[in-house]
Amino acid sequence: MSTAKRRSSKKSPLEEIGAGARARLPDIHPVLVVIDMQNGYCAHGGSYEKFGADISVYTKIIPNVKRIIDACHDLRIPVFYTQQVREPSGIDLFTRRHRIIPRRRLEFFEKNPSCVIGTWDAEVIDELKPTEDDHIVIKRRDSAFQDTEFELWLKSIGADTIIFTGIDTCICVENSFREGFNKGYDVILISDATASSWLKLHKATLEEVRGSFGLVLTTGQLIDMLYTSRRGAAAFKLSTEHLE
Amino acid sequence: MSTAKRRSSKKSPLEEIGAGARARLPDIHPVLVVIDMQNGYCAHGGSYEKFGADISVYTKIIPNVKRIIDACHDLRIPVFYTQQVREPSGIDLFTRRHRIIPRRRLEFFEKNPSCVIGTWDAEVIDELKPTEDDHIVIKRRDSAFQDTEFELWLKSIGADTIIFTGIDTCICVENSFREGFNKGYDVILISDATASSWLKLHKATLEEVRGSFGLVLTTGQLIDMLYTSRRGAAAFKLSTEHLE
Amino acid sequence: MSTAKRRSSKKSPLEEIGAGARARLPDIHPVLVVIDMQNGYCAHGGSYEKFGADISVYTKIIPNVKRIIDACHDLRIPVFYTQQVREPSGIDLFTRRHRIIPRRRLEFFEKNPSCVIGTWDAEVIDELKPTEDDHIVIKRRDSAFQDTEFELWLKSIGADTIIFTGIDTCICVENSFREGFNKGYDVILISDATASSWLKLHKATLEEVRGSFGLVLTTGQLIDMLYTSRRGAAAFKLSTEHLE
Amino acid sequence: MSTAKRRSSKKSPLEEIGAGARARLPDIHPVLVVIDMQNGYCAHGGSYEKFGADISVYTKIIPNVKRIIDACHDLRIPVFYTQQVREPSGIDLFTRRHRIIPRRRLEFFEKNPSCVIGTWDAEVIDELKPTEDDHIVIKRRDSAFQDTEFELWLKSIGADTIIFTGIDTCICVENSFREGFNKGYDVILISDATASSWLKLHKATLEEVRGSFGLVLTTGQLIDMLYTSRRGAAAFKLSTEHLE
Numbered sequence: 001m002s003t004a005k006r007r008s009s010k011k012s013p014l015e016e017i018g019a020g021a022r023a024r025l026p027d028i029h030p031v032l033v034v035i036d037m038q039n040g041y042c043a044h045g046g047s048y049e050k051f052g053a054d055i056s057v058y059t060k061i062i063p064n065v066k067r068i069i070d071a072c073h074d075l076r077i078p079v080f081y082t083q084q085v086r087e088p089s090g091i092d093l094f095t096r097r098h099r100i101i102p103r104r105r106l107e108f109f110e111k112n113p114s115c116v117i118g119t120w121d122a123e124v125i126d127e128l129k130p131t132e133d134d135h136i137v138i139k140r141r142d143s144a145f146q147d148t149e150f151e152l153w154l155k156s157i158g159a160d161t162i163i164f165t166g167i168d169t170c171i172c173v174e175n176s177f178r179e180g181f182n183k184g185y186d187v188i189l190i191s192d193a194t195a196s197s198w199l200k201l202h203k204a205t206l207e208e209v210r211g212s213f214g215l216v217l218t219t220g221q222l223i224d225m226l227y228t229s230r231r232g233a234a235a236f237k238l239s240t241e242h243l244e
Numbered sequence: 245m246s247t248a249k250r251r252s253s254k255k256s257p258l259e260e261i262g263a264g265a266r267a268r269l270p271d272i273h274p275v276l277v278v279i280d281m282q283n284g285y286c287a288h289g290g291s292y293e294k295f296g297a298d299i300s301v302y303t304k305i306i307p308n309v310k311r312i313i314d315a316c317h318d319l320r321i322p323v324f325y326t327q328q329v330r331e332p333s334g335i336d337l338f339t340r341r342h343r344i345i346p347r348r349r350l351e352f353f354e355k356n357p358s359c360v361i362g363t364w365d366a367e368v369i370d371e372l373k374p375t376e377d378d379h380i381v382i383k384r385r386d387s388a389f390q391d392t393e394f395e396l397w398l399k400s401i402g403a404d405t406i407i408f409t410g411i412d413t414c415i416c417v418e419n420s421f422r423e424g425f426n427k428g429y430d431v432i433l434i435s436d437a438t439a440s441s442w443l444k445l446h447k448a449t450l451e452e453v454r455g456s457f458g459l460v461l462t463t464g465q466l467i468d469m470l471y472t473s474r475r476g477a478a479a480f481k482l483s484t485e486h487l488e
Numbered sequence: 489m490s491t492a493k494r495r496s497s498k499k500s501p502l503e504e505i506g507a508g509a510r511a512r513l514p515d516i517h518p519v520l521v522v523i524d525m526q527n528g529y530c531a532h533g534g535s536y537e538k539f540g541a542d543i544s545v546y547t548k549i550i551p552n553v554k555r556i557i558d559a560c561h562d563l564r565i566p567v568f569y570t571q572q573v574r575e576p577s578g579i580d581l582f583t584r585r586h587r588i589i590p591r592r593r594l595e596f597f598e599k600n601p602s603c604v605i606g607t608w609d610a611e612v613i614d615e616l617k618p619t620e621d622d623h624i625v626i627k628r629r630d631s632a633f634q635d636t637e638f639e640l641w642l643k644s645i646g647a648d649t650i651i652f653t654g655i656d657t658c659i660c661v662e663n664s665f666r667e668g669f670n671k672g673y674d675v676i677l678i679s680d681a682t683a684s685s686w687l688k689l690h691k692a693t694l695e696e697v698r699g700s701f702g703l704v705l706t707t708g709q710l711i712d713m714l715y716t717s718r719r720g721a722a723a724f725k726l727s728t729e730h731l732e
Numbered sequence: 733m734s735t736a737k738r739r740s741s742k743k744s745p746l747e748e749i750g751a752g753a754r755a756r757l758p759d760i761h762p763v764l765v766v767i768d769m770q771n772g773y774c775a776h777g778g779s780y781e782k783f784g785a786d787i788s789v790y791t792k793i794i795p796n797v798k799r800i801i802d803a804c805h806d807l808r809i810p811v812f813y814t815q816q817v818r819e820p821s822g823i824d825l826f827t828r829r830h831r832i833i834p835r836r837r838l839e840f841f842e843k844n845p846s847c848v849i850g851t852w853d854a855e856v857i858d859e860l861k862p863t864e865d866d867h868i869v870i871k872r873r874d875s876a877f878q879d880t881e882f883e884l885w886l887k888s889i890g891a892d893t894i895i896f897t898g899i900d901t902c903i904c905v906e907n908s909f910r911e912g913f914n915k916g917y918d919v920i921l922i923s924d925a926t927a928s929s930w931l932k933l934h935k936a937t938l939e940e941v942r943g944s945f946g947l948v949l950t951t952g953q954l955i956d957m958l959y960t961s962r963r964g965a966a967a968f969k970l971s972t973e974h975l976e
Contacts, residue, residue: 179387391638
């Protein structure tokens with residue numbers, strides 16, 4: 001699937017795509033989804049920090065996620081938060097079923113289950129606290145779509161495009177945008193409002209989005225695009241530069 | 245989620261995982277899945293080659309996939325093939341619904357749809373031709389699970405572990421193992437029996453499997469493990485080395 | 489959807505629903521689905537007849553289903569056919585997994601599997617033969633939605649309403665409209681273009697549709713409604729009479 | 733699909749089924765599910781009663797459901813409760829998406845949404861209050877499987893058989909057992925621990941279960957069967973009489 005030659009051509013297929021997409025994008029019906037920005041993963045005193053993890057890789061995106069949430073509230077773009085939870089009974093631990101399971105999954109979820117439903121650990125962090133108009137999606141597995149009402153709600157409000165922020169880029173965010181794209185939703189990933197404890201893999205995920213799933217934008221580019229798209233004009237001119 | 249310190253400890257959590265898993269693994273009920281090894285992507289005269297793509301990155305894994313299929317037939321491990329297809333009507337093209345869509349997806353599937361159902365292009369390549377005892381899963385999207393009977397069949401035969409081979413590592417293989425793991429199946433990815441047109445991303449995917457989803461083995465290691473696991477013994481001693 | 493004024497009128501809540509719905513219905517984007525009208529169930533020489541079943545209860549609806557298909561072709565309403573199939577290997581037999589299983593399911597599918605994929609038995613009957621513009625959904629279980637690409641295709645063409653015809657009213661048709669309604673599609677069941685080998689249960693299913701899922705119309709009423717709805721006017725006036 | 737002749741034969745297929753099933757049934761891994769026994773539907777002061785509905789048809793099964801829950805607790809059979817809920821925002825109302833919608837659905841859910849999440853109305857009734865060992869499944873649509881973690885949990889504990897109790901027989905219970913059967917779970921419906929506001933349709937549903945999905949037992953028969961099945965012996969002798 002090497003497209004190296006085409007990339008050097010004068011009139012690239014990219015421009016053609018851009019041309020086609022540009023005309024339609026002023027009509028997008030986007031939602032914002034904030035994946036798993038919970039105390040257990042991102043707050044001092046949460047279970048990840050207690051476990052000895054360095055949560056700064058996650059906390060550093062909080063200001064950008066906040067800026068995006070504020071813009072969406074301002075523009076009346078629906079905001080969804082996912083909360084990854086576990087039952088007190090342990091019925092939903094990976095270790096209840098899996099026998100081949102990476103240490104990372106085992107340590108966090110078996111010895112010291114994080115984000116048990118109903119606890120402070122499972123709640124969205126204070127800095128990003130949902131308002132009454134926002135929507136909460138409770139999930140048990142990586143994807144925001146798996147075994148949740150997320151798609152039912154997207155249908156209910158007629159959404160066609162999902163803006164992804166939150167953590168971890170390579171696990172829950174990635175499973176969510178892969179499933180979302182394949183279910184027919186357009187995908188926009190915000191490079192500096194998502195984070196992974198594996199920096200190298202975070203970058204690989206951005207490349208995969210650009211190459212196979214959708215747009216990668218920075219927080220600034222997204223906010224710019226959202227405001228301009230409301231006024232019709234040059235909305236997608238910006239974004240096609242970020243699509244491979 | 246930095247676990248750097250733990251890695252240097254004498255009794256690593258990895259060994260504990262291995263210890264737990266080792267005892268249970270002789271009982272695995274694995275299936276092999278061969279993802280999208282079709283004429284359209286891997287054969288001379290197929291639609292990818294016609295389009296100008298260099299298919300050698302895909303064809304070079306054929307011998308390894310063949311060795312694994314042969315071993316599975318020998319050991320009576322069920323073999324599944326996926327076939328990515330498109331309707332002649334175009335109803336299932338990504339471009340029918342998506343407005344943000346990377347060039348890669350657009351070019352191959354819109355201008356020159358590959359693997360139209362019922363054509364030679366959609367068939368599994370001759371070198372890996374399914375036998376009457378093998379199973380075919382027709383799919384329309386990236387994951388072998390999405391909108392297919394794959395899981396129903398896994399349940400029907402009581403499978404709990406899926407060995408992934410085929411293409412493309414970072415798209416259809418990756419969506420499949422991510423969804424498979426999250427549905428409760430143990431995941432084994434074969435590093436030299438999967439391939440991606442993006443070499444760098446292929447390696448990133450291997451790291452993600454090791455870190456978050458399951459085992460990465462070579463063809464030789466897998467075949468070794470499959471034969472020894474039938475005899476009880478040291479089956480998983482080998483494999484835990486390849487799990488993070 | 490403000491119906492405040494109407495609520496104070498003498499008219500019954502039923503009429504209020506009709507009033508609210510009437511205004512919106514000229515815009516419906518319907519598809520027709522023809523469930524399981526295959527040789528195995530409806531043709532002389534098919535597996536049901538061979539087994540000794542009286543297929544006349546199924547064959548008698550063929551003329552009505554044909555009239556509806558013709559009208560849909562005329563009006564360019566997309567037509568989908570489902571085909572219930574079984575693998576030659578038997579991997580998808582109910583009896584492979586179930587231990588509590590009614591005789592009806594056991595006899596037909598275990599001792600003499602009907603509609604094996606690729607055989608004449610599995611094909612749609614000649615009288616209703618799909619054209620090249622129609623769509624085929626291969627399924628393994630009762631619902632047209634389960635493990636199939638049906639919803640992906642509905643999304644692709646922007647459909648919001650499903651007209652159900654075919655067999656058996658109480659099994660495959662019923663599972664399909666129950667799942668369809670709950671996924672957000674409006675449901676219309678055609679009373680004399682569906683059939684069940686259990687007449688009493690056929691009637692119960694009609695009542696359940698009226699009471700909980702959608703419209704029940706006759707073939708004549710549907711065709712009338714489809715043509716008038718194209719011209720705006722009184723389309724739904726007719727149909728609300730058939731909604732509880 | 734008339735099977736009249738076979739019914740009069742000396743050695744009926746039913747007995748053969750029974751014979752096959754009997755040998756395997758002492759090994760069943762059942763769970764109990766109690767569908768939607770919430771204040772909103774079954775309690776004085778709940779939204780259904782406020783709306784003017786006669787809830788006695790639902791309340792009369794409470795003692796039987798309680799007996800079954802107690803037996804399951806005694807026998808350490810896992811107990812699941814579903815809670816049908818609605819968001820305060822109304823995003824999950826049927827009326828947000830549907831345009832063809834029966835009055836019953838419209839009245840209860842639009843004008844006076846029942847069982848809003850987090851309210852007393854949404855809680856399980858006091859008489860059947862879940863213990864800490866029981867499991868709660870929050871759902872938005874009719875089926876206990878749709879968009880919920882129910883199947884993940886069934887897999888986690890290795891369950892293969894689902895005992896259905898609760899309300900309404902013809903809507904949420906029925907969608908649940910239809911989907912459960914088709915996903916590969918054995919189905920047992922308790923005739924006097926389920927209820928419908930439509931008595932005639934309740935009976936039709938029982939017939940459909942017997943004919944196409946699984947066992948129909950009374951509360952007494954179930955409890956008898958559960959206790960005897962723990963001791964091996966005649967467990968299924970009883971139950972095959974209730975399978976068509």
